[in-house]
Amino acid sequence: MSPVLEVKNLHVHFETYGGTVQAVRGVNFELNEGETLAIVGESGSGKSVTSKSLMGLIPRPNGKIVEGEILFENQDLAKLKEKELQKMRGKDISMIFQDPMTSLNPTMKVGKQIMEVLMLHQKLSKKEAKKRAIELLDLVGIPFPDKRVDQYPHQFSGGMRQRVVIAIALACNPKVLIADEPTTALDVTIQAQILELMKDIQKKMNTSIIFITHDLGVVANVADRVAVMYAGKIVEIGTVDDIFYNPKHPYTWGLIGSMPTVDSQEEKLYAIPGTPPDLLYPPKGDAFALRSNYALAIDFEEAPPMFKISDTHSAATWLLHEDAPNIEPPKAVKLRMEGMAKGAGGDMNGDVNNE
Amino acid sequence: MAKYILRRIVYMLITLIIIATATFFLMKLLPGSPFSSIGAKLTEEQEAILLEKYGLDEPLPVQYAKYMVNMAQGDLGVSFQYNNRPVTDIILDRLGPSAHLGAQALIIGTILGIILGMIAAIRHNTWVDYSSNILAVIGISIPSFVFAGLLQYYFAVKWQIFPPSFWEGPIYTVLPTIALMIFPMAVCARFMRTEMLEVLGSDYIELARAKGVKSTSIMFKHAMRNALIPVITVLGPMTVSLMTGTLVIEQIFAVPGLGEQFVRSINENDYPVIMGTTMLFSVLFISIILIVDLLYGLIDPRIRVSGGKD
Numbered sequence: 158m159s160p161v162l163e164v165k166n167l168h169v170h171f172e173t174y175g176g177t178v179q180a181v182r183g184v185n186f187e188l189n190e191g192e193t194l195a196i197v198g199e200s201g202s203g204k205s206v207t208s209k210s211l212m213g214l215i216p217r218p219n220g221k222i223v224e225g226e227i228l229f230e231n232q233d234l235a236k237l238k239e240k241e242l243q244k245m246r247g248k249d250i251s252m253i254f255q256d257p258m259t260s261l262n263p264t265m266k267v268g269k270q271i272m273e274v275l276m277l278h279q280k281l282s283k284k285e286a287k288k289r290a291i292e293l294l295d296l297v298g299i300p301f302p303d304k305r306v307d308q309y310p311h312q313f314s315g316g317m318r319q320r321v322v323i324a325i326a327l328a329c330n331p332k333v334l335i336a337d338e339p340t341t342a343l344d345v346t347i348q349a350q351i352l353e354l355m356k357d358i359q360k361k362m363n364t365s366i367i368f369i370t371h372d373l374g375v376v377a378n379v380a381d382r383v384a385v386m387y388a389g390k391i392v393e394i395g396t397v398d399d400i401f402y403n404p405k406h407p408y409t410w411g412l413i414g415s416m417p418t419v420d421s422q423e424e425k426l427y428a429i430p431g432t433p434p435d436l437l438y439p440p441k442g443d444a445f446a447l448r449s450n451y452a453l454a455i456d457f458e459e460a461p462p463m464f465k466i467s468d469t470h471s472a473a474t475w476l477l478h479e480d481a482p483n484i485e486p487p488k489a490v491k492l493r494m495e496g497m498a499k500g501a502g503g504d505m506n507g508d509v510n511n512e
Numbered sequence: 513m514a515k516y517i518l519r520r521i522v523y524m525l526i527t528l529i530i531i532a533t534a535t536f537f538l539m540k541l542l543p544g545s546p547f548s549s550i551g552a553k554l555t556e557e558q559e560a561i562l563l564e565k566y567g568l569d570e571p572l573p574v575q576y577a578k579y580m581v582n583m584a585q586g587d588l589g590v591s592f593q594y595n596n597r598p599v600t601d602i603i604l605d606r607l608g609p610s611a612h613l614g615a616q617a618l619i620i621g622t623i624l625g626i627i628l629g630m631i632a633a634i635r636h637n638t639w640v641d642y643s644s645n646i647l648a649v650i651g652i653s654i655p656s657f658v659f660a661g662l663l664q665y666y667f668a669v670k671w672q673i674f675p676p677s678f679w680e681g682p683i684y685t686v687l688p689t690i691a692l693m694i695f696p697m698a699v700c701a702r703f704m705r706t707e708m709l710e711v712l713g714s715d716y717i718e719l720a721r722a723k724g725v726k727s728t729s730i731m732f733k734h735a736m737r738n739a740l741i742p743v744i745t746v747l748g749p750m751t752v753s754l755m756t757g758t759l760v761i762e763q764i765f766a767v768p769g770l771g772e773q774f775v776r777s778i779n780e781n782d783y784p785v786i787m788g789t790t791m792l793f794s795v796l797f798i799s800i801i802l803i804v805d806l807l808y809g810l811i812d813p814r815i816r817v818s819g820g821k822d
């Protein structure tokens with residue numbers, strides 16, 4: 158099975174007054190049909206920039222994809238012109254944003270905001286589009302859709318607005334849905350409902366989802382595979398089981414270690430020391446080395462390549478080199494891994510600490 | 513909604529009564545007799561006759577009551593200067609050119625300003641943006657009579673493209689309109705630019721882009737309406753300052769409007785005309801504020817609903 162979307166060696170830079178911010182520094186991943194790939198990492202690690210590049214939404218003129226390919230249906234999205242990107246956006250790939258309170262146009266009826274995308278890409282008439290908009294509102298679980306379709310966003314709660322945004326994103330049956338922290342701004346109960354809705358719809362429509370989050374609890378709930386991002390790079394990628402039960406990168410250890418679980422409430426949470434590097438001047442070698450207890454001399458000299466651990470699992474750390482000393486994850490992390498294996502995670506609604 | 517408008521109109525009336533009362537008594541506090549400036553020295557006897565004729569010999573409360581009752585019936589009294597011409601007549605005579613000039617300047621100025629502000633925002637941080645910004649600062653900081661003088665000197669006196677004064681046809685309106693519209697245009701341009709930039713950076717514009725909406729549709733369908741909402745709030749105060757602007761502009765271009773009459777009446781101590789004009793200006797100011805509020809509700813659904821509920 159060939160992947161729906163393939164990102165190869167993606168580099169994105171921003172020109173700022175202070176210099177060039179290297180927001181994304183060589184990202185590689187594939188997205189398979191019908192799967193959910195989670196991208197996790199602290200804020201500032203380049204998750205949003207990566208996802209925006211996939212849609213050609215990097216703010217111009219200061220932002221730019223300087224290198225790499227985004228292969229989708231035999232074309233390289235990184236090389237498309239704005240006009241061609243417009244045809245693709247919202248139809249083949251669509252996006253859900255973090256804050257439902259601000260992502261709908263306050264002066265446009267909710268129905269019209271859904272109809273717009275239908276009339277644009279599917280060339281529906283106004284009447285057909287409205288009918289379809291009502292169906293979509295129903296699909297995303299909004300009661301009285303035929304009444305709600307004529308209302309304005311301020312008449313909807315946050316959770317309901319996010320459902321509307323999902324309806325907009327799904328209107329044209331996209332092959333890829335990018336959800337950039339879609340539940341971060343919502344209450345825990347609403348969060349769970351939105352996640353259920355997304356899983357439900359994915360089953361019905363077989364959409365491939367890129368799910369961006371800094372919440373590992375959410376990852377365990379929705380994802381098939383996980384990519385861990387740090388300082389503009391993917392440092393570890395694998396199935397949910399690979400990442401949660403057999404993590405290899407010290408940064409992933411840190412993320413798992415800092416995740417609160419029910420039976421670890423009393424214990425002191427493990428926190429990753431230090432702060433992420435300044436992407437204006439990314440460090441030489443492994444960007445995580447300065448914060449890692451397991452850094453080797455070579456980490457400060459040369460960035461590690463991706464080492465393959467299994468068919469599904471790889472990680473970029475020199476610890477996986479055959480000459481490296483054999484290092485086990487810290488005790489706190491091991492305990493948590495074991496806890497998760499036992500209780501299938503328990504309640505994993507924790508945040509990554511350093512957000 | 514109807515209830516809301518009705519309530520606003522009641523408030524308007526109360527405000528007007530207060531303004532009328534205040535102007536009435538303030539005028540009574542002014543020193544001297546209204547007839548002292550006529551020129552010829554009046555004997556005490558002559559003055560008494562005049563005072564009686566205009567009802568100025570009666571006790572103050574009676575004068576006040578009469579004035580208010582008459583005004584409620586649309587009678588603003590008679591002028592002290594123009595052979596007893598009713599004030600309403602004088603005002604109606606003068607209203608036409610002022611309304612024409614004011615409306616023309618306001619409409620053209622606002623529309624041009626909004627367009628300019630939008631262009632500046634779209635071409636953010638380019639020379640187009642910078643030059644429109646400089647123009648806006650000039651337009652806001654330099655008073656309209658300076659432009660009026662310059663326009664009159666160059667376009668009327670030196671190059672003789674437009675007539676320098678009077679009000680005898682469309683071509684006569686060009687220079688005063690330009691002089692008067694520069695300020696609203698500059699204010700609108702600045703406001704529109706700021707609002708537009710803010711709106712263009714908002715999440716819902718990014719979502720619209722993520723939907724594949726074309727850039728032009730994003731500008732006109734999504735951004736413009738939202739950027740216009742705050743701009744509407746300045747329309748009220750701007751119209752008011754425009755009306756004060758006409759006072760001077762009409763003088764400079766000898767436009768036979770209310771403003772020119774108002775200035776003349778002040779010089780001549782023609783109290784009934786001053787009061788009548790003040791009342792008319794008040795009515796206009798208050799109506800403008802109401803209209804702007806209604807307009808605001810029309811364009812912003814969030815206000816419309818809360819307005820309808822109360």
Ligand SMILES: Nc1ncnc2c1ncn2[C@@H]1O[C@H](COP(=O)(O)OP(=O)(O)O)[C@@H](O)[C@H]1O
Nearest residue numbers: 171178180199200201202203204205206216436
């Ligand atoms: N428009 C921009 N201009 C300059 N720098 C930017 C811009 N957008 C993002 N960045 C930088 O890119 C890096 C990655 O940001 P982002 O992808 O938003 O992180 P996150 O993982 O939290 O989504 C950050 O260092 C951020 O400061």
Ligand SMILES: [Mg+2]
Nearest residue numbers: 204205206337
């Ligand atoms: Mg982000």
